[in-house]
Amino acid sequence: xxxxxxxxxxxxxxxxxxxxxxxxxxxxxxxxxxxxxxxxxxxxxxxxxxxxxxxxxxxxxxxxxxxxxxxxxxxxxxxxxxxxxxxxxxxxxxxxxxxxxxxxxxxxxxxxxxxxxxxxxxxxxxxxxxxxxxxxxxxxxxxxxxxxxxxxxxxxxxxxxxxxxxxxxxxxxxxxxxxxxxxxxxxxxxxxxxxxxxxxxxxxxxxxxxxxxxxxxxxxxxxxxxxxxxxxxxxxxxxxxxxxxxxxxxxxxxxxxxxxxxxxxxxxxxxxxxxxxxxxxxxxxxxxxxxxxxxxxxxxxxxxxxxxxxxxxxxxxxxxxxxxxxxxxxxxxxxxxxxxxxxxxxxxxxxxxxxxxxxxxxxxxxxxxxxxxxxxxxxxxxxxxxxxxxxxxxxxxxxxxxx
Numbered sequence: 001x002x003x004x005x006x007x008x009x010x011x012x013x014x015x016x017x018x019x020x021x022x023x024x025x026x027x028x029x030x031x032x033x034x035x036x037x038x039x040x041x042x043x044x045x046x047x048x049x050x051x052x053x054x055x056x057x058x059x060x061x062x063x064x065x066x067x068x069x070x071x072x073x074x075x076x077x078x079x080x081x082x083x084x085x086x087x088x089x090x091x092x093x094x095x096x097x098x099x100x101x102x103x104x105x106x107x108x109x110x111x112x113x114x115x116x117x118x119x120x121x122x123x124x125x126x127x128x129x130x131x132x133x134x135x136x137x138x139x140x141x142x143x144x145x146x147x148x149x150x151x152x153x154x155x156x157x158x159x160x161x162x163x164x165x166x167x168x169x170x171x172x173x174x175x176x177x178x179x180x181x182x183x184x185x186x187x188x189x190x191x192x193x194x195x196x197x198x199x200x201x202x203x204x205x206x207x208x209x210x211x212x213x214x215x216x217x218x219x220x221x222x223x224x225x226x227x228x229x230x231x232x233x234x235x236x237x238x239x240x241x242x243x244x245x246x247x248x249x250x251x252x253x254x255x256x257x258x259x260x261x262x263x264x265x266x267x268x269x270x271x272x273x274x275x276x277x278x279x280x281x282x283x284x285x286x287x288x289x290x291x292x293x294x295x296x297x298x299x300x301x302x303x304x305x306x307x308x309x310x311x312x313x314x315x316x317x318x319x320x321x322x323x324x325x326x327x328x329x330x331x332x333x334x335x336x337x338x339x340x341x342x343x344x345x346x347x348x349x350x351x352x353x354x355x356x357x358x359x360x361x362x363x364x365x366x367x368x369x370x371x372x373x374x375x376x377x378x379x380x381x382x383x384x385x386x387x388x389x390x391x392x393x394x395x396x397x398x399x400x401x402x403x
Contacts, residue, residue, distance in 0.1 A: 005139070010132055013356035020337065020353075021344045028348035031388045033376040035352075036178065036325065038245040040299055040379075043292040046246070049282045056277030063269050065095025065253065069280045072287040073253045077238070080210075081220045091258045092231065094265055095280065097273035098250040099208050099239040100130050103172070105272055106235065106254070107134030109264055110170035110202045119169040124155040126179060126357035126370045128206065131172040140169055144359045148369040153180035153327075154188060157195070159367070168201040176209040176218055179357060179375040180327045181320020189224040196233040202260060208239040208252070211293050212300050213322040222256060230258035242324070243293055244286045251275050251283040300324050303378040303385045310389040314396075315374075324378045327354070331372040333396065339374045347391040351376050 017034060065073070070089035077087045087093065096102035111119045121135035125144040135142045143164060145155035155173060171192065175184040184192075189205075196203050205221035225234035235256035241247040250273075254264075275283070286292075304319050307326060311317040316329030330339035336353035343349040354373030355361035361368040378385055 006133070006136060009136055010129060010359055010362065012129060013352060016356050017340070017350075017352060020340060021350070024341075024345050026344055026348035027346055028391065030348045030350060031380065031384050031391075032350040033378070033380065033388060034350045036242075036377045036379060037247055038242055038296075038324075038379055039381075040245040040296055042245045043286060043289065045285050045289075046249075046282050049285055050278045053278040053281050056281070059277055061274040061277050061280065062095075063272065063274050064265050065093070065275070066277070066280050066284075068284045069095055069287075070253075072284045073238075073255065076287045077220075077222065077236075077255055080217075081223050083222065083226055086226055086231075087222075087255055092261055093253055093255045094261055094268060095275055095283075096237070096252040096254060097275050098241065099206065099237045099252040099254070101273050102237055102252060102254050103128075103204060103206060104130050104134040104137065105267070106202075106204050106237075106264065107131075107138045107140070107170055109260065109267060110204075111138045111140055112169070115167075117167050120164050120167045121170045121172070122155070122160065122164075122168065123172040124174060124177070125360045125368065126354060127172070127359065128174060128178060131204075132359070135170075138169070141167070142359075146360060146365075146367040146369060147177070147180070148367075153177060153182045154184055157192065165195060165199045168195075168199050170202045170204055171196065172204045172206065173221075174206040174209075175221075176207075176213065176320075176322030178209065178323060179325045179354070179373075181323040181325060183218040183321050184221070186219060186224055189219070189221050193221070193224055193234060197228070201233070202257065203234045205234065205236040207236050209242055209323040210238065211243040212297055212324055214301060214304065214319060216321070218322055225256065231256040233257055235260055240283060240286050243296070245296060246282075246286065249279055249282060251279055251286075299382075300378065302382055306382065306386050307378070307389060310386070310393055314393065326374075326376040326378065328374045328376065329372055330374045333399075335371050336374040337371070343374075343392060343395070347388075347395050349376075349388050349391060 074087045074089040119140040121140040122143040123131040124147045225231040239252035352375045354370035358370035
């Protein structure tokens, strides 16, 4: 039989979820908490900017981002992470058609053409599926690193062998992490950056949840990378999807290593997706405004206040430092898959099993830990959040198990 490049791409979590709950009619009204799609109102200025610039849809967009957008991106990064103007819009920044396509295409740019050994691209497990797709497209060996509670839910880099470091082309990390909500701190980033510079690979730091946090704002890999000129070996990715509740805008940017950005621009000028001009202008306004971000963050924190109140310490819950997910330990209830089935049938809650975000779980790897967990996205209203969590606690209390 013919073999094709993506034949072994991990199956998407949501197609697996549809199969899991197919044919089951919930006993209560449906509350969908499976997908991390922001549902808060997006900023008021979006519609007026599009309407004022509607003629821009009749023009081919600037592939690399208009000057105003790259300036807004550079200004935001410099201010947000106290980089003292080190980020230059022309040297360090490129606009993306959402971070998903940027992360995919970045993997293609990480692999050297003159290598004889098979390159390695590492990623956390659980993971965002586009990391694996990019690595497969680059024809690299995929290295899934367990991210258990014992390692602070961050990729355990002690699992990387010396021969894997030597073949490493790229290392994906997500901070704040999806789904666990933990941050990589300065020590972790410094350790990873030191390895990247020793073995000459790129760190692709997915920071799209950076503006959704509880008390303390997460740092960026850029802050640690700034100790060498032009952010050597580090590229961070940012998006308006979560920050500004604009997932349909498909607008983000990446910033970092000047040599990488130069090569990325050359490729993108020819082959990458573009952001239409009116949407680039919306992006300029969104990156230049913080008030809507503050209000957005308040709403998420109000939902975590509800989780604190209703869940307490049940299901291993602790309030995450960032992001908008609950990562609940359902090991006392048969694991994440069974909990998903039970909550759908008896509570109308559509959740996502942690195992569906894990390559290691799908392959019964003894290092995996995601199978015990359930992910709930707190993207709905305050009322829906309260209703769902009350249903969850009530159901398991009636079952006689509430740990």
